[in-house]
Amino acid sequence: MKTFKELGVRADLIKGIQELGIIHPTDVQDQAIPFLLENGGDLVAQAQTGTGKTAAFGLPLLMKVNPKSNDIQAVVVAPTRELAKQIGKQLFRFTKFSEQKIFTEVLCGGDNFDRQVASLQRPTHIVVVTPGRLLDLFQKKALTLLHVKHLVLDEADEMLSMGFKKELVKIFGLTRARKSTWLFSATIPDAINGLIKDCMSGKPQSLKIDKAHVVNRDIDHRFAICGRDEKTEFISGFLSRQGESRGVIFCRTKAGAIVLGKQLAAKGFPVAVLQGDLTQKERDTIMRSFKKERVQFLIATDVAARGIDVEGLSFVIHHQLPEQIEYYTHRSGRTARAGKKGISLTLVEPRERAKITKLENTLDLSFSEVR
Structure with a gap:
């Protein structure tokens, strides 16, 4: 296993990531960082949430930015406010021990526009x-993109599924002077291939992380067989044994998340529900309460949970299995971060037992059954 030093990462940045518990490079970091540092050309990387994508593009980006210039030199585009803020926080943490500071601004819908305009009057590199x-x-x-050399699209497939294709095409057009485009995506559907063909010059370097190497090995994967009407009681029993441990419960639909939230709240559990019909203000209030531990358990749908970054989660519960295997790794990756252990518990009905076997075979995992 290579070290970050062997990958070419600067000593001050290595010190910053080590303080965050990032010691050994993940597969996507091992493959992406040397290419981005040495070549720096266009890259299309297929990798799931929880594989360390932010460091994979963030560390090379920080090394390529010229801190002596006050121009915006890099743009990182993310689908959600939460993910954008998470990326911004990580880039700031990576540079904790750097002598020459690189200034990053996070700009999201829902935040005060005039305040963002004012913030861009300060030196801004990313x-x-x-x-x-x-x-x-x-x-x-309020900003100029004339000096942008590097454009990063994180979770590009999610941005397209949210209807941002027109906006992305415009952003490509506004950053024509860039030297490189780095596109990261959990899946590469036809829409992504179309975007690559239409908006990226030449043939970009392709990188794909094998699904068998995606899921964190510090996660204890478990499953329980129970009928649809038994799931709430099973979850209640599990939560009552968790002490002060915190976690996320994933539901497949908004309606299911709302119903489960009401059922668990009625039993006295400190829960909140994150689903797509909430306003940005309501969503921010829920996430603030969860991060500050005023809420112990969060119930969420897959789309609503994109970009969630909460430290110290001990477990994830899958109320239903997601329709796509990729989403299992998205969900499970919320726990067992920074070298800690975590539990991923899946509830399946008797007729769904074969789906666990499929997950085991596809992701090279071993599930243990709990009763």
Whole structure:
């Protein structure tokens, strides 16, 4: 296993990531970082949530930015406010021990526009932004993209599924002077291939992380057989044994998440529900309560949970298995971070037992049954 030093990462950045518990490179970091540092050309990387993508593109980005210039030199585009803020926080942490500071601004819809305009009057090297807000700020002439050398799209497939194709095409057009484009995506559907063909010059380097190497090996994968009407009682029993441990319960639908939230709240559990119909203000209030531990358990749908970054989660519960295997790794990756252990518990009905076997075979995992 290579070290970050062998990958070419600067000593001050290595010190910063080590303080975050990032000691050994993940597969995507091992493959992406040397290419981005040495070549720096266009890259299309297929990798799941929880594989260390932020460091994979963030460390090379920080090393390529010139801190002596006050121009915006890099743009990182993310689908959600939560993910953008998570990326911005990580980039700031990576540079904790750097002598020459690199300034990053996070610009998201839902935040005060005038305050963002004012913040861009300060030296800014990197902006982490949601698509719509970037275009709004550009149209108001609050920022210039003339000096952008590097464009990063994180979770590109999610941005397309959220309807941001038109915005992304515009962003590509506004950053024509860039030297490189780095696209990270959990899946590469036809829409992504179309975006690559239409908006990226030449043939980008392709990188794909094998699904068998995606899931964190510090996660204890478990499953329980129970009928649909038995799931709430099973979850109640599990939560009552967790003490002060915190976790996320994933539901497949908004309606299911709301119903489960009401059922668990009625039993006295400190829960909150994160689902797509919430306003940004309601969503922010819930996430703030969860991060500050005023809420112990979060119930969420897959789409609503994109970009969640909460430290110290001990477990994840799958109320139902997701429709796509990739989403299992998205969900499970919320626990067992920074070298800690965690539990991923899946509830399946008797007729769904074969799905556990499929997960085991596809992801090279071993599930233990609990009763």
